[in-house]
Amino acid sequence: MTALAEEPVVERTAAERTLLELRGLAVDYGSVRAVDGVDLAIGEGEVLGLAGESGCGKTTVANAVLQILRPPARIVGGSVLYRGQDLVGKKPEELRRFRWRNVSMVMQSAMNALNPVMRVGDQFVDAMRAHERIDRRRAAVRAGELLELVGIDRRRVRAYPHELSGGMRQRVIIAMALSLNPDLVIMDEPTTALDVVVQREILQQVEALRRDFGFAVLFITHDLSLLLEFADRIAIMYAGELVETAPAERLATGSRHPYTQRLLQSFPPLSGPLERLTGIPGSPPDLRDPPSGCRFHPRCPHCGPERPELYARQTTERPVLREVERGHRVACHLVEEKGA
Amino acid sequence: MSALEVRDLSKRFPIGGALRRSQVHAVEDVSFALRPGTITALVGESGSGKTTVARLLARLYDPTSGSVLFDGDDVSRVRRRRDVLRYRSQVQIIFQDPFGSLNPVKTIRHHVERPLRIHRIVPPDRVEERAHELLRTVGLVPPEEIATKYPHELSGGQRQRVAIARALAVEPKVVLADEPTSMLDVSIRIGILNLMVRLKEERGIAFLYVTHDLASARYVADDILVMYAGQIVERGPIEEVLAEPLHPYTRLLLAAVPDPAKRDAERIEARKGLASAAVDPPEGCRFVSRCPLAIDVCSRVTPALVEARPGQAARCHVTAPAPST
Secondary structure (H helix, E strand, O other): OOOOOOOOOOOOOOHHHEEEEEEEEEEEEOOEEEEEEEEEEEEOOOEEEEEOOOOOOHHHHHHHHOOOOOOOEEEEEEEEEEOOEEOOOOOHHHHHHHEOOOEEEEOOOHHHOOOOOOOHHHHHHHHHHHHOOOOHHHHHHHHHHHHHHOOOOHHHHHOOHHHOOHHHHHHHHHHHHOOOOOOEEEEEOOOOOOOHHHHHHHHHHHHHHHHHHOOEEEEEEOOHHHHHHHOOEEEEEEOOEEEEEEEHHHHHHHOOOHHHHHHHOOOOOOOOOOOOOOOOOOOOOOOOOOOOOOOOHHHOOOOOOOOHHHHHHHHHOOOOOEEEEOOEEEOOHHHHHHOO | OOOEEEEEEEEEEEEOOOOOOEEEEEEEEEEEEEOOOOEEEEEOOOOOOHHHHHHHHOOOOOOOEEEEEEOOEEOOOOOOHHHHHHHHOOEEEEOOOOOOOOOOOOOHHHHHHHHHHHOOOOOHHHHHHHHHHHHHHOOOOOHHHHHOOOHHHOOHHHHHHHHHHHHHOOOOOEEEEEOOOOOOOHHHHHHHHHHHHHHHHHHOOEEEEEEOOHHHHHHHOOEEEEEEOOEEEEEEEHHHHHHOOOOHHHHHHHHHOOOHHHOOOOOOOOOOOOOOOOEOOOOOOOOHHHOOOOOHHHHOOOOOOEEEEOOEEEOEOOOEOOOOO
């Protein structure tokens, strides 16, 4: 495991430009290690994509940042540094002030998170007043402004959630997440339940708002093809560990980890020649009993006993993230052997 | 010769109370044919009626009007148990959710053997042997071991394979696959898609592949049907349709798909709107309020499906105008 913190790819002078930094984060669910030694940093205003298959720990990372893990899940190691301050071990009252105001979150199927018997505007007012001293009238005006920001008529503050479509409800949630002007918005599969046309509209809107307001986004999804288009930088998780991080364009064309390469090859192209794809044989490991050494080795096409020395390392020694090029890190024995 | 033919199929669902009776035109005037040994993709956004079409074909709903022809007979209204059984032994459906479609308290053996017994596909003493063959066909090995497991002991991809093995048990001519991969992890999806392609090639099965994922449709399908608000708005050979779509909705859909290959490519701007399930739709094109190409006639006359290029047809006054009479 590397103790080195990661730098955002955009040229920045010092650590003060790093907004959030995870160092050796480890989370257990009871006796199962769901997130194991994750080092990750998000720069101010950056869109960082976190991708992986179900059960790889990506949502657990998001919940750990906000410290909203529910038992039996708990942080057992590492730190979550927000502007250099460790959030792990903070008092509930301090965390409550920090959440929403500094870091907000749009959850998976958040559109079902709205209270069905309350007008949309009132839900905004409640959320704002829970975190900020603001009078009702001003909060209501602000709610209208926020709705306009995400492309919804401000008169819709009077609407009940059932009067809005799924896409509109998701926009409402995004507007709420922006209501206190946070520095970081965590979006966990924010558009997975929506159609592609609506998905694109919403993501374009988020992108425009980000340019205006300058917040950073931690974008979590299983859909790597989406991240290649919308993220500045992408981190790939497998079985609770980070296996590769790189700028989006670099990852699209020059990924080095066999898992990333195979994952990219699992998306059939929409244009150009069609080849027969293979996906990834096998299935993700059971984290109650993860494979020794590299966790991907049982499914890896480059792991076999033909090369005994490498094979021994692959099956017994855990690979660490190493920089192969500026801003591009890979945890793989094969890549390490070949050299950067 | 088609395996299954659909003619002017419509399904309306009544909504509202006694005072405000309305009808959702979930499926309207849908016609197409499924050919043996081909995969036909049925794409559209949620609420477009694609799943309703699959369910009509599976005889889970009765159509409001129109017909479904199988072996030359209209099967859209068969009721007698014997006739329904006969139809189901030829036309099988696979659902989206491999977690919900298997009985959690029964072993895999039970699921695969049951159709073999009900439809008397093989003599009772050969049922087990055939079940193992089927499991092997869908890539579940060793079958002896898999057969004794319960659904919760299998992964999502394996469960979907069990559902496919069960559908294949009756040696169907037609398989209706309703979003069979959308609940699976991306690395697992390809395996299921490849299995569909293999079954179409080796067994000559006609597949209807219902999906919202255009890229996977292109990967497996020969033909495509694009649905919008209950109607088929475009159909044709999939490579042609995706390379040069006629209907503005197909273009919009295509432009919205994340495709790293065309990062920064120009995007179609469409007015925001909803493909609302058509409730008491007025005359005219249903895409008119979002369409960048709309002209006067579009809001007055419902366009017909017109073959504007060989094999490729669209419902659009602008890009596929009806030949003047």
